[in-house]
């Protein structure tokens with residue numbers, strides 16, 4: 001067929017003829033982290049079709065790897081084609097039917113976000129709240145369960161906006177006593193802090209690839225136990241999203257009898273990378289990975305104290321080993337510190353997120369980046385950056 005010649009084509013911008021330019025930076029914010037060579041190399045392996053059995057084998061490896069890092073034996077254990085946010089929304093759309101009541105533990109960014117998702121899905125969202133930097137006790141949770149009688153509780157293990165670690169032991173048991181399912185967000189904590197999905201009675205959990213799994217963003221491990229699976233399979237109406245439909249995805253991931261039906265064209269290169277990220281955690285050993293994050297972050301906290309900086313989470317027991325938040329130093333412009341660190345050391349120091357914007361500065365030593373050399377680099381950059389910010393503050397007073 002002959003194409004009619006356009007009178008004039010819209011020309012490409014001149015800059016796209018130049019090769020892509022990606023600077024090398026040290027990602028010591030709340031994620032993503034830098035990706036190790038083995039995982040980068042995996043992402044560059046030959047492209048295969050999502051319908052080739054070779055890819056199914058890689059998907060089976062991912063299932064096994066996720067079972068290990070989640071510490072679960074759940075059959076429905078897989079990865080979403082999308083970031084942790086995709087898994088969060090998928091959990092909402094599959095587990096919440098219109099008008100069903102969901103209780104959300106909101107102490108920062110992620111609870112608020114899940115409330116919005118539940119409301120958009122037509123669910124009845126009820127929040128229990130704690131101030132930023134604090135977490136929920138079993139008493140808080142039980143009181144909420146009695147009052148709201150929800151079918152689902154959403155709670156975040158690692159609140160990356162504040163650096164708080166939510167204890168989870170006993171939460172599953174409580175939920176089940178009140179006929180409620182437990183959904184946990186472990187995006188900012190998985191691989192860096194202990195997690196025992198089955199032992200803790202967590203019914204649904206998701207995470208992200210880009211934090212302690214050292215993998216590029218774009219895939220999100222997720223797992224559902226039998227209770228959650230039953231809720232999904234007994235829905236009165238199918239979920240509004242086809243892309244996020246867990247029943248379809250379960251077939252696509254090979255959990256039903258063969259053959260696997262086409263569902264979507266999955267990001268195969270991202271799956272290779274995730275497979276390698278999980279393999280690297282397995283090679284190190286989960287407990288060794290938790291310990292490394294604990295030790296590295298403890299050293300960082302010590303260094304922050306020596307610089308006269310205050311951790312935002314006041315209860316030592318409730319501090320994450322992965323993302324750290326500090327009180328913003330008074331009278332100084334944090335952006336000056338961030339800019340100094342980036343311009344001078346090409347390293348990332350972050351600001352707050354959502355409710356913690358303008359309240360905290362944030363750091364993360366995640367996955368591949370959790371080592372003492374990085375801690376020293378960040379502390380040096382921070383020390384010098386604070387000096388620059390102090391001088392600028394002095395100047396502006398004159």
Ligand code: GLV
Pocket residue numbers: 030031160161353
């Ligand atoms: C994102 O996960 C963030 O905490 O900034």
